[in-house]
Amino acid sequence: MASFCMDFAVEGTKISFLIQIKAIYQSVGGEYESFPSLDFLQVAFRKKISNKRFLIVLDEVWNENYEQWELLEHPFLTGAPGSKILVTSRKTKAQVDKSMFSHPQRKNFIDAILNKCDGMPLALIMLGRHFRTKTNVEEWEEVLNGDSCNVLTQDKILSALKLSYYNLPSHLKQMFVYCSIFLRAYIFVMDEVMLLWMAEGFLYHRHPTMSLENFGCECFRLLENFFSTLGNEIDLETMKETLNKVHHLSFSSGEFKKFDVLHSIKHLRTLLGLSLIEPDSSRKFLLPPKVLIELIPHLQFLRVLNLSNYSITEVPKSIGTLVHMRYLNFSNTDITCLPEEVGDLCYLQSLLLRGCEKLHTLPNSVIKLINLRHLDIRDTPCLLPLGIGELKNLQSLSNVIIGGKNGLKISELKNLSTLQGRVSLEGLHKVTNVEEANEASLRQKKDIDDLEMEWSDVFDSRDEKTEYQLPSLGHLQALKKLFVESMKNVATVGPELLGSPTFCVFPKLEVLEFKDMEGWEKWSIDSDGTRSSKSYPCLYEISLSNCVKLKVESKHLIPLLEVIHIQECST
Known part of the structure; x- marks a missing residue:
């Protein structure tokens, strides 16, 4: 239980409001620390009271700013059942009229509101705030049937987005602007976006005890409401004179075929081949082999390359010259091997090879990638090279086949103490030495939340009746x-x-x-x-x-x- 005195009598500035919420946070045991923005304070607040029951009393409240009330209420939504917030006020607007919630035409009104919003969550919020002050059927119908509803929604959305963007910390602005290269209607996946931000070096503004991955995911959640506004296509043919200023570029898989235009972009850092098909889809887009061979020499500053879902059969050896590369994605392609020159990409953080059904081995040079954090070989039958345990920065390693043709031992996992997320171990029936199994130190890998362990029905020369x-x-x-x-x-x-x-x-x-x-x-x-x-x-x-x-x-x-x-x- 915590008690505190909060000056919430009048509508204050953003700074004073931040101070007030921080006072509540500290009164419930929060640390006395500075936060770069209200968003980060709310995240810390939510974690502090998550699944805890509380009683908050706000006495003599005069503030009628609904947006500030939403901001104040948001952290408390994570509390345990039975938590209460008691507010006393002499202002009549503080009382809520719930007559419309039980109206027989409620469903019709809800359908009409959803149509007006056109699938935009922010529009729904803005209209909801507007309807909050309307207490009878006539007022609701007047708003829904009038043109003012559309103007009001659009103006408030643009105003809210502009205001919200201007108040973002600089590093979040940078991340949001970067996401403008994605296609309209693209479905943003947190892990995918987080790896791209990490490759571009956007995740430096984090607490020393927080991993790059966790910080990236936290930033994604803070920006998630903005993503529905992104997605504007441009024609590179009409802007040849300014191409040299382009640093980040995406193109629609199967539609963009003029790759020679990219030869004019001297400092390109990001090249994303995007599509709206499912990641595990069998559909692939044609990419002639010579395109990649001719393109790589012109991309010497490239950090991010995504050519997933293209019918690539071979990765040229010249890939090793892209020394700034941090993110390489050949998922769902037809490649049969990777050249040994991949090992020259000493800054590579993410190597994504999911669904490469024809890829059976990885080059031995992979063990030279000392900065590699994510190796995704889900649904890919390739064997890991001996020495994979030397990649001590690995955070995710989806598939591990024990005792394959390369004789990989489970003890290779010993030094991979930072593994997290999903890990699949196959061929465990070939582990015959207890000491070797103990060396894998699975009990020390406490961040694994999805573990799959597979033993075969074939037990070599051992007695099948063994328990x-x-x-x-x-x-x-x-x-x-x-x-x-x-x-x-x-x-x-x-x-x-x-x-x-x-x-x-x-x-x-x-x-x-x-x-x-x-x-x-x-x-x-x-x-x-x-x-x-x-x-x-x-x-x-x-x-x-x-x-x-x-x-x-x-x-x-x-x-x-x-x-x-x-x-x-x-x-």
């Missing part, structure tokens, strides 16, 4: 979903899965699924009393399918368990 145990996974602090499938030689699941009882086990696990575990007979959810309060605190869904011999033993309830799916099981 196997699941690895210890309870220490993975960020793991939210765990799927265990087709491990037919596992008979019991117990304390070996949970790991050490000295800390909270599976602290963030939400979904647990077992499927086709035909030999599984016994599941001890809590093997001793010391674990019961520390196991599965967030688990709400369990799925058991085709576990015909299973019997479950549990003395304690899983606290938040809500959904249980059971199919073809004896339990």
Whole structure:
């Protein structure tokens, strides 16, 4: 519980309002620190009171500025159920008339408002604020049927966007302007945009303890409402005289074929081939081999190259001359190999090769990319080169095939302590040495939130009747979903899965699924009393399918368990 005195009597300036919100933040235990903008203060505020119950009392309020009330209210939306904000005021406008919420024509009004907004969230906000002061049917119909509604919405949107943009910190302005190179109606994906910002060097303005990736995602969320206004196409043929000033350029896949125009752009930093098709689509656009060979010598300042969804079969060796390259995307192409010269791209941060079905190996020179942070080979059958463990800055590594033709060992993961997100491990049946498995140090990789582990039905020369145990996974602090499938030689699941009882086990696990575990007979959810309060605190869904011999033993309830799916099981 926290108490504070807040001067909210009159409508103040933006600076005074920032000071007032900061006073509340500090009164609930927030640190005494400076924030570059109100947005960053609100992010810190939301984290501080997230899932906590509170009572806020604002006495003698005279402020009628609805925008400021929204800003004040926003951080409190993350509070726990039961939280309350009590406001006292002698102003009649502070009272809300809810008569229209129960009106029989409410649905018709809602449909009309949505049509007026034309899919723009900001337009919906502006109209909502306007209708807030209208308390009867006649006033609503007058606004909806009149031309003033369109003018009002457009003017307020432009005004709000301009005001919001001018008040952004300089680094957010830079990120927003960069996104203007995307196509109209392009669906912005946070991870994709974040990697591009990182490649351009826009993420330097961060707290020392925050990773580039987390800061980029935070900035994306702050700018998300702006993205619907982006997307203006230009004709390069009409602006040849100014081409030398262009630094960032995108083109529509399959439509832009005049690549020779790019030879005139001497300081191009970004070249994005964009499309509106799905990332895993089989559709590809034609790109003659000679185009890339002729183009690369003219792009010596290039940092970002995206040619995904093009029918490229070969990457020229000259790619190694692009020494400023930070982001390279050949996803969903027909390339069969990458040249060894890729290893000369010493500043490369992101190498994206998702869905390259004909790519079976990566060059050994990849291990020279000491600044590589993201290697995406999802749905690509390629093997990682020996020595991949030397890339100590890797944040994401989607697929790892153990014991393939190159003899990759699981111990290669030992030094990749910063791995996060999704990791898939295949060929674990070829791990025969316990010490080697322990060297992988999976328990130290606490930021992995999606882990897939695959054992084959082929167990080499070992006895197939040998009983196997699941690895210890309870220490993975960020793991939210765990799927265990087709491990037919596992008979019991117990304390070996949970790991050490000295800390909270599976602290963030939400979904647990077992499927086709035909030999599984016994599941001890809590093997001793010391674990019961520390196991599965967030688990709400369990799925058991085709576990015909299973019997479950549990003395304690899983606290938040809500959904249980059971199919073809004896339990």
